[in-house]
Amino acid sequence: MFHNKQKKINLHLVVRKFKKMDSEVPPYLYIGSGNTIHAKGNKPITIEMELEHKVPASLYPALNDKV
Numbered sequence: 001m002f003h004n005k006q007k008k009i010n011l012h013l014v015v016r017k018f019k020k021m022d023s024e025v026p027p028y029l030y031i032g033s034g035n036t037i038h039a040k041g042n043k044p045i046t047i048e049m050e051l052e053h054k055v056p057a058s059l060y061p062a063l064n065d066k067v
Helices: 057-064
Strands: 011-015 029-041 045-051
Touching (some): 029 057
16 A cells, blocks of 8 residues: 555545444445555554545535534
8 A cells, every 4th residue: 555656556445434323334435546645553554645536525415414
C-alpha cells in the first residue's frame, strides 16, 4: 500500500458507518480511488489517503445522518 502510485497499484476506499446495526452488518459504501499519503501502525494500520475525486454528494446523507 505504500507508494501505491509509483508501484502502479490502484487503491479503492470502501467504508461502512457501523460495524453492526440491529444485529445486521450494513453494506459497504464505495467512496472512490485514491493514493496513500501516509501510513502508520500494524494491526491495525492507519492510512491517510488522498482521493482522486471528491466524495460524491449523494453519499453525504449516508455518512453523516444520525440513525
